[in-house]
Amino acid sequence: xxxxxxxxxxxxxxxxxxxxxISGHWNRMFEPRTIFEYTPELIEKVADIPGGESFANCYQxxxxxxxxxxxxxxxxxPRKLYRYAQTGMDLTEAPELWLCTTCKNCLRVCxxxxxxxxxxxxxxxxxxxxxxxxxxxxxxxxxxxxxTGNPLGQPxxxxxxxxxxxxxxxxxxxxxxxxVDVLWYVGSYPSYHPRGIDAASAAARIFSALEIDFAILGKxxxxxxxxxxxxxxxxxxxxxxxxxxxxFNKYEWKELVVTGPHELNAxxxxxxxxxxxxxxxxxxxxxxxxxxxxxxxxxxxxxxKITYHDPCYLGRHNGEYEAPRKLLxxxxxxxxxxxxxxxxxxxxxxxxxxxxxxxxxxxxxxxMRLSEKRAMEAASTGxxxxxxxxxxxxSRFTDAVKSTGNxxxxxxxxxxxxxxxxxxx
Amino acid sequence: MNIVVAIKHIPSIADDLPVKxxxxxxxxxxFVLNEFDEQSIEQAVLVKEAVGGTVTVVGVDMIGxxxxxxxxxxxxxxxxxxxxTGDDPAADSHQQAKWxxxxxxxxxxxxxxxxxxxxxxxxxxxxxxxxAHLDMPYIGGVSSVEVTGETATVNKExxxxxxxxxxxxxxxxxxxxxxVKPPRYAPVSKVRQVAQTATIExxxxxxxxxxxxxxxxxxxxxxxxxxxxxxxxxxxVAAKIVxxxxxxxxx
Numbered sequence: 185x186x187x188x189x190x191x192x193x194x195x196x197x198x199x200x201x202x203x204x205x206i207s208g209h210w211n212r213m214f215e216p217r218t219i220f221e222y223t224p225e226l227i228e229k230v231a232d233i234p235g236g237e238s239f240a241n242c243y244q245x246x247x248x249x250x251x252x253x254x255x256x257x258x259x260x261x262p263r264k265l266y267r268y269a270q271t272g273m274d275l276t277e278a279p280e281l282w283l284c285t286t287c288k289n290c291l292r293v294c295x296x297x298x299x300x301x302x303x304x305x306x307x308x309x310x311x312x313x314x315x316x317x318x319x320x321x322x323x324x325x326x327x328x329x330x331x332t333g334n335p336l337g338q339p340x341x342x343x344x345x346x347x348x349x350x351x352x353x354x355x356x357x358x359x360x361x362x363x364v365d366v367l368w369y370v371g372s373y374p375s376y377h378p379r380g381i382d383a384a385s386a387a388a389r390i391f392s393a394l395e396i397d398f399a400i401l402g403k404x405x406x407x408x409x410x411x412x413x414x415x416x417x418x419x420x421x422x423x424x425x426x427x428x429x430x431x432f433n434k435y436e437w438k439e440l441v442v443t444g445p446h447e448l449n450a451x452x453x454x455x456x457x458x459x460x461x462x463x464x465x466x467x468x469x470x471x472x473x474x475x476x477x478x479x480x481x482x483x484x485x486x487x488x489k490i491t492y493h494d495p496c497y498l499g500r501h502n503g504e505y506e507a508p509r510k511l512l513x514x515x516x517x518x519x520x521x522x523x524x525x526x527x528x529x530x531x532x533x534x535x536x537x538x539x540x541x542x543x544x545x546x547x548x549x550x551x552m553r554l555s556e557k558r559a560m561e562a563a564s565t566g567x568x569x570x571x572x573x574x575x576x577x578x579s580r581f582t583d584a585v586k587s588t589g590n591x592x593x594x595x596x597x598x599x600x601x602x603x604x605x606x607x608x609x
Numbered sequence: 610m611n612i613v614v615a616i617k618h619i620p621s622i623a624d625d626l627p628v629k630x631x632x633x634x635x636x637x638x639x640f641v642l643n644e645f646d647e648q649s650i651e652q653a654v655l656v657k658e659a660v661g662g663t664v665t666v667v668g669v670d671m672i673g674x675x676x677x678x679x680x681x682x683x684x685x686x687x688x689x690x691x692x693x694t695g696d697d698p699a700a701d702s703h704q705q706a707k708w709x710x711x712x713x714x715x716x717x718x719x720x721x722x723x724x725x726x727x728x729x730x731x732x733x734x735x736x737x738x739x740x741a742h743l744d745m746p747y748i749g750g751v752s753s754v755e756v757t758g759e760t761a762t763v764n765k766e767x768x769x770x771x772x773x774x775x776x777x778x779x780x781x782x783x784x785x786x787x788x789v790k791p792p793r794y795a796p797v798s799k800v801r802q803v804a805q806t807a808t809i810e811x812x813x814x815x816x817x818x819x820x821x822x823x824x825x826x827x828x829x830x831x832x833x834x835x836x837x838x839x840x841x842x843x844x845x846v847a848a849k850i851v852x853x854x855x856x857x858x859x860x
Binding site: 312320323331332340341342422423 | 623639791796797
């Protein structure tokens with residue numbers, strides 16, 4: 185980062201302007217103060233990128249800093265980025281470009297609507313297209329998604345291998361060959377990650393027990409790439425979107441149910457711009473509708489003190505705070521406690537906006553992982569279960585409870601907790 | 610400077626390899642760019658960026674899906690793309706080397722890059738054979754290339770961490786083990802833009818030069834042994850390892 189521009193002497197005891205003596209109190213400002221002498225060039229550079237416009241709105245009130253999850257473990261936040269740009273930081277090539285998780289808490293409190301959810305992807309895209317620094321681990325996730333259809337780099341043919349271990353029949357829509365009520369989009373992590381598969385299997389058992397008429401895409405399902413979009417790879421997102429919309433539209437179904445909040449965000453909020461406007465719900469919203477039928481199935485007590493982590497893309501981005509809590513409260517034996525930061529002010533796990541694939545990079549620029557901060561917050565409630573509703577979170581928090589010495593806190597998806605109560609395991 | 614990169618499109622081994630008859634079931638396997646060719650494309654583009662010139666990427670179109678690979682190479686900095694319409698998924702490295710060499714002959718190449726080997730045959734023969742057909746020197750196992758005037762300085766890796774630096778008078782063929790920098794990422798929007806605007810030159814395969822080998826049988830390897838996990842504290846594990854080594858007469 186370039187150093188600040190040296191300020192000129194600005195305060196005078198006596199001043200004469202155009203022959204008129206305008207001397208006044210010793211501290212009256214006759215010439216621009218230091219702050220105004222910085223060049224707006226690097227702020228304009230960001231604001232000139234389509235999507236980056238609102239960056240220039242910032243009037244430095246710093247409300248965002250109090251809620252920015254990255255600032256809580258580092259020195260960051262929209263207001264600071266603006267100031268850094270004033271003092272010589274080119275955001276297109278600064279490490280700061282990659283720290284934002286697009287959690288949206290800053291936008292929630294910003295009086296000037298400085299919108300990092302638009303700014304970050306736009307500037308990141310610019311950086312990627314012009315060959316600037318991009319964290320290598322993120323590039324790997326992009327490359328995996330482009331090559332194999334998922335950020336984990338797993339073979340497409342194995343996308344539905346997990347269904348063998350679910351213990352119930354999981355229909356593949358291609359084989360069903362008739363319209364279904366629910367097309368369940370499983371998602372990449374629930375399809376491939378071992379802990380994700382646990383949640384997917386639990387979901388399959390719950391859907392079956394509720395006698396939902398559902399099917400999955402199986403080997404035809406590919407990643408939503410929403411987080412890749414927010415990390416700046418818009419072209420990749422568009423490529424995946426074209427494929428996904430074509431695949432969704434090949435079959436007849438009434439509602440699309442997704443396991444992950446990021447998929448919800450993609451299909452519900454972004455796909456309409458690409459011509460796909462069909463009903464999409466997160467599994468928590470969907471299952472909460474079936475509470476009357478679900479409750480009698482929850483036969484076994486789960487004697488746990490549970491705290492629930494609001495995923496940014498389910499809560500702040502899509503306004504769903506109550507359904508997950510209703511589901512947890514429906515489980516007999518459960519005591520639900522809240523963390524200090526919850527609902528609209530929920531603390532980000534660090535996985536959004538591409539953060540999922542920049543863990544080692546982010547770790548170099550923060551004092552601890554966001555997931556670790558949150559795991560400690562969960563443990564401080566006295567809870568012995570941290571319940572989650574986003575497939576990114578199970579693996580992130582499982583690592584975080586270990587690394588912060590809170591192994592006594594189990595990290596479980598709400599699906600797994602419902603399944604436990606259903607089956608008594 | 611005319612820089613040429615000869616690439617291979619090979620069956621993906623990301624998944625279990627399907628077998629049909631006595632060869633790979635080419636109809637039910639994905640084809641991917643040979644991993645070493647990703648390194649070789651990067652090294653070629655780095656040389657171009659250092660000394661100027663054009664990079665031409667040439668490959669045999671095995672299953673009619675080479676365009677995607679060529680577009681990716683163009684997005685990464687190659688200037689021209691040529692595909693040899695081989696259309697024979699089973700063409701071996703001897704045959705491909707002949708076709709590639711014939712196509713390269715008209716390109717007045719100053720330097721030809723190839724991936725040092727590919728996972729489908731692992732024989733590492735494409736480079737040396739192209740060099741032989743073109744009557745050029747060949748150095749494989751290369752981890753960096755620098756060109757000054759008519760000379761290329763290449764680092765070749767040997768076993769045991771030993772390396773050697775060679776100065777070679779061009780033209781030559783280089784078998785790339787690793788590029789001096791990791792392969793760059795090509796944004797999808799750039800690749801798609803290239804796909805809409807680029808022209809790929811088509812060349813008919815010329816020359817017959819199969820290895821003369823025929824497959825007798827192809828089958829997954831039989832699993833003969835298994836790993837044993839030793840449980841316990843580090844002291845117990847250490848004691849068991851010592852015991853094992855002694856029982857096998859290794860210490």
